[in-house]
Amino acid sequence: MTTPSHDDLARRLRDAYAQGAVPPLRDGLDPVDADGAYAVQTINTRFWEAKGRRIVGRKAGLTAKAVQTQLGVDQPDFGVLFDDMAVADGGKLDPARALQPKAEAEIAFVLGKDLPDTDTTPRMVADAVATVHTAIEIVDSRIADWKITFADTVADNGSSAFFVLANHGKPLAGLDLFTCGMVMEINGSVLSLGAGAAALGHPLNAAAWLAQTLARRGEPLKAGDILLAGALGPMVALNPGDHVRAIVGGLGEASFTYAKA
DSSP states (O other): OOOOOOHHHHHHHHHHHHOOOOSSSSTSTTOOOHHHHHHHHHHHHHHHTTTOOEEEEEEOOSSHHHHHHHHSSSOOEEEEEEGGGEEEEEEEGGGGGGGGGGGEEEEEEESSSOOOOOOOOOOHHHHEEEEEEEEEEEEESSEEEEOHHHHHHEEEEEEGGEEOSOOOOOOOOTTTTTEEEEEEEEEEEEEEEEEGGTTTTHHHHHHHHHHHHHHHTTOBBBBOOOEEEOOOOEEEOOOOOOOOEEETTEEEEEEESSSSO
16 A cells, blocks of 8 residues: 555545545654654644644644653643634534544643744743733544554644633733642532642743744744643633633633534
C-alpha cells in the first residue's frame, strides 16, 4: 500500500468534519511523529485561512503529566483557535456542529503585548497579559472513538473544536492561579474538579511554553490573541441539552448550553 502524504491526511481530517470521524492516522503518521503531525496541522490551518477563517489565538493541550504519560510523550501540544470557534458566554452550541465533544475547564489569557521571544518566561507572559478569564474548551476528535495518539491529536489541530471565554476578565495582578480551585458542573452536578497547578504546574508555565514554541516556528503570539492554557481537571463528554458551567476560584465563571439555538 502507498503511504498517504501529509496532504492526504490533512484532507482526510477536513472531510471528517462533514462525513464523520475517521480511523487513527497510523497508516501515515508514527504515533510520536511530532514534525509530521504539525505539518498536517499547518496544511489545514492554511486551508482554513484561505477559506476566510481568522486565527484569534492558540490552545495548549496535554498540559497534564498524566495525559502525557498516557500518550507516551514528554511535551504538551498546541492547536489554532479560529474566530468561528468562539461560543458566547451563556450561549448555545448546536450539537449538529460537533462529532464526539467533551468539555474541559481552563484559564485563558488575552494578551496586551506581543510575545516574540524564543526564551519567553512566565514572568514575561505575565507582563504581556491584559486580562484573565475563566474558559471552557469544547474538544472534539475527528478520530473515531477518541483512539488518539500524540500524532493524531496534533494533526487534528489539538483535538480542538470550540471555546467559551467568560465575558468579564480580570487583571492578572492579585490573582492566585496556582492554588485556585476549579469546579465544572453539568446540569448542576459537579463532574470535574481541579486546580490551576494542573496546567504544567501553573497556567503561566503553559503559556510560556506556548509562546516559546510558536516563536521558534516564526508564528509568535501577538497582542489581542486568546491563549487557552490547558485543562484544570478531567474532560467530560457532552450530550444534547447539557448545560455546562465552569467556576474558577477568584476568577469567576463561564457557561454554555449544548443545544440548538
